[in-house]
Amino acid sequence: VVADGDQVDAFAAATMDEFGAVHLVCNNAGVGGGGQMWTLTTDDWAWVLGVNLWGVIHGIRAFVPHLVDQGEGHVVNTASVAGIAPTPGATAYAMTKHGVVGLSTSLRGEGAALGVRVSVVCPGLIDTPLKDSLTYLNLDKQKMLQHPAIKLHSVEHCAQVAVRGVERNRIGLSTRAAAINLKRLLNLGHLAGLGYLGVFYLVPAFFPIPEKLT
Numbered sequence: 001v002v003a004d005g006d007q008v009d010a011f012a013a014a015t016m017d018e019f020g021a022v023h024l025v026c027n028n029a030g031v032g033g034g035g036q037m038w039t040l041t042t043d044d045w046a047w048v049l050g051v052n053l054w055g056v057i058h059g060i061r062a063f064v065p066h067l068v069d070q071g072e073g074h075v076v077n078t079a080s081v082a083g084i085a086p087t088p089g090a091t092a093y094a095m096t097k098h099g100v101v102g103l104s105t106s107l108r109g110e111g112a113a114l115g116v117r118v119s120v121v122c123p124g125l126i127d128t129p130l131k132d133s134l135t136y137l138n139l140d141k142q143k144m145l146q147h148p149a150i151k152l153h154s155v156e157h158c159a160q161v162a163v164r165g166v167e168r169n170r171i172g173l174s175t176r177a178a179a180i181n182l183k184r185l186l187n188l189g190h191l192a193g194l195g196y197l198g199v200f201y202l203v204p205a206f207f208p209i210p211e212k213l214t
Contacts (some may be wrong), residue, residue, distance in 0.1 A: 002029045002055030005062075012062035022066050024166070027059040028078045034090035045092055052096035056103060064107075064116060071115040074166055077104045078121045081174070097122075108171055121162050121173045127152040 001007055015022055031051045033044070056077050067073030082090060083097030104120035111118055165173035 002027075002058060003050030005054075005058045008055075008058040008062045012066070015063075016066060021070060022063055023070075023073050025059060025063045025067070025073065025075045026078070027056040027075070029055050030078060030080075032090070032093050034093065036089070037091040040092055048092045048096055052093065053099045056100050060103075060107065064111070067116045068111075068114050073115070074117040074119070074169075075104075075107065075111075076119050076121060076162060076166060076173075078123075079104070081122050081124050083120075083122055105171065117166075117169050119162075119165055119169070119171055119173050121158075121165075123153055123158050123161075123174060125152055126158055127154055 012022075029051055031048060033048065035044075060075065060077075064073075064075065067075070077100050079100040080093075080097040082094040083099075083101040085094075087094035101120055101122065104118050107116075108118035110116075162173050
């Protein structure tokens with residue numbers, strides 16, 4: 001369980017015992033859910049924070065020292081477009097993903113001189129069982145998933161984008177559909193009042209819309 005630091009430490013130790021080195025660390029575990037922020041219980045918050053944010057922190061804490069000792073390695077943290085755009089109805093999730101983006105971009109600066117590379121993956125909604133297991137409080141899940149700004153991405157396509165981004169040492173990795181959907185999200189009328197439209201002007205520098213994969 002990634003939320004358990006002792007278990008992640010044990011996994012890192014076992015990895016080093018078995019292979020003697022680690023070159024690519026992927027912090028990919030995540031849970032999702034939604035509902036009005038004020039309806040979430042402290043247990044709801046602890047669950048989302050424990051997996052989505054503490055899981056990444058534990059992974060970095062347990063593995064990055066080995067990358068530093070080796071003088072090379074790459075960390076790939078999975079965030080979401082919810083980590084760079086407002087996501088009403090999924091505030092707890094968005095908060096953790098914003099945290100992962102901030103953590104990743106800062107860690108990239110810390111590790112650069114030590115040979116440690118860092119990328120953050122910010123896909124949209126992936127076509128996995130997670131979308132069916134999401135828990136929404138006081139919201140219509142089907143209506144939310146059918147929103148015109150939401151488009152499902154395949155696991156294979158997302159993986160291709162991530163691998164190619166790592167090969168090119170890109171900081172922000174996102175699918176073409178996610179980048180386009182982000183533009184749609186930031187231009188939705190009901191978000192305009194949140195003052196986040198200016199974020200769109202930062203997106204091309206961090207997540208330029210990728211070319212189509214061939």
